[in-house]
Amino acid sequence: MCRSEDFDTDKFLFRGLHPTVFMGTASDRYGGWIGQIYSSDLYKGRLSSRTKRVGGRSFKEEVLPVESVAEYFRHFRVLEIDYTFYKPLLNENGSTTSNYHVLSSYQAQLSSNDYVLLKVPQGIFAQRLLRGNVYVENQDYLNPELFVRSFYDPAIKILGSNLRGFVFEQEYQRQEHRMPASQLALALNKFFSSVPGDERYHIELRTESYLTQPIFEVLERFGIGQVLSHWTWLPPLMRQFQKAGHRFFNSGRQCIVRLMTPIGTRYENAYALAHPFDKLVPGMLQPSMIRETAGLMWDGIAQNMSVNVIINNRSGGNAPLIAQLIAAEFLETGIDA
Numbered sequence: 001m002c003r004s005e006d007f008d009t010d011k012f013l014f015r016g017l018h019p020t021v022f023m024g025t026a027s028d029r030y031g032g033w034i035g036q037i038y039s040s041d042l043y044k045g046r047l048s049s050r051t052k053r054v055g056g057r058s059f060k061e062e063v064l065p066v067e068s069v070a071e072y073f074r075h076f077r078v079l080e081i082d083y084t085f086y087k088p089l090l091n092e093n094g095s096t097t098s099n100y101h102v103l104s105s106y107q108a109q110l111s112s113n114d115y116v117l118l119k120v121p122q123g124i125f126a127q128r129l130l131r132g133n134v135y136v137e138n139q140d141y142l143n144p145e146l147f148v149r150s151f152y153d154p155a156i157k158i159l160g161s162n163l164r165g166f167v168f169e170q171e172y173q174r175q176e177h178r179m180p181a182s183q184l185a186l187a188l189n190k191f192f193s194s195v196p197g198d199e200r201y202h203i204e205l206r207t208e209s210y211l212t213q214p215i216f217e218v219l220e221r222f223g224i225g226q227v228l229s230h231w232t233w234l235p236p237l238m239r240q241f242q243k244a245g246h247r248f249f250n251s252g253r254q255c256i257v258r259l260m261t262p263i264g265t266r267y268e269n270a271y272a273l274a275h276p277f278d279k280l281v282p283g284m285l286q287p288s289m290i291r292e293t294a295g296l297m298w299d300g301i302a303q304n305m306s307v308n309v310i311i312n313n314r315s316g317g318n319a320p321l322i323a324q325l326i327a328a329e330f331l332e333t334g335i336d337a
Helices: 066-072 098-107 144-162 181-194 213-222 237-243 267-274 287-302 319-333
Strands: 021-026 048-054 057-063 078-081 115-119 128-131 134-137 163-170 201-205 228-230 254-259 306-311
Touching: 021 319, 048 267, 057 267, 066 098, 078 306, 098 144, 115 144, 144 163, 144 181, 163 254, 181 213, 201 213, 201 254, 228 237, 228 287, 237 287, 254 287, 287 306, 287 319, 306 319
Parallel strands: 021 078, 021 306, 078 115, 115 163, 163 201, 228 254, 254 306
Antiparallel strands: 048 057, 128 134
């Protein structure tokens, strides 16, 4: 099952874990991963720093140069790029954005068997957007022309065969703003009827009441994957899978498991606990997340799916160390299908 030259958990080498398992992380270039994923001698004097405000506090992040992604892919098979969530690739006038150029820089470092999952901009898939300190209705919500023009077409142009999937993430909907699941299903049906058919679409809905039959029927109709997400207000991973009838809907035979935050822990608290992302945080990581992720990996293999496991630092402190735990659990509990 494991190719020895590509698999060694002590060295954080996960590419050879299983032919149909794609282990990766949510974002890369973290200074806290030096000595795990990145070689310290390659980046001496080349780290940049930035200040990020989260929950009213300021945090300093150390960031590696873009070319470090080549070293990242010695360890992992897939990378989720999430900066595209905040800005499209093309402006309204067709000019390129900064994200277009950064993504092109990433592409220059990829080999033919390195793969990327892209977050679709929130300006397309979020019902409400934060403007200042107030959430407002998104006038471009589910705009198919905007999606194709500003994101889909340029993403394919840049990444080509390295593009493994599009992740449509919809924010949690409070009760007072929540539409019926049947109404959301109609809106999704209209949107996906109007955009190019593609086997690489995956949807993450962060509102539990939307994990229901009308939505699953749309996913099945268009072959769209249900992202199983370990996140603040969602039920456990296996409960999400159970709600879908233990079915994988993606017609490209892929599934995505995203490990974002501990259940019950808000983003800002998870970030503060995990920062600077260089170690596991005692008491933060939930053991059930590890067990259920490994179980889903074997479920996917049994159903002839490729399984993308995306790990965020905020789910326990340090994504590479969490990957070690998942790999060990996977090998201990499964039988090679």
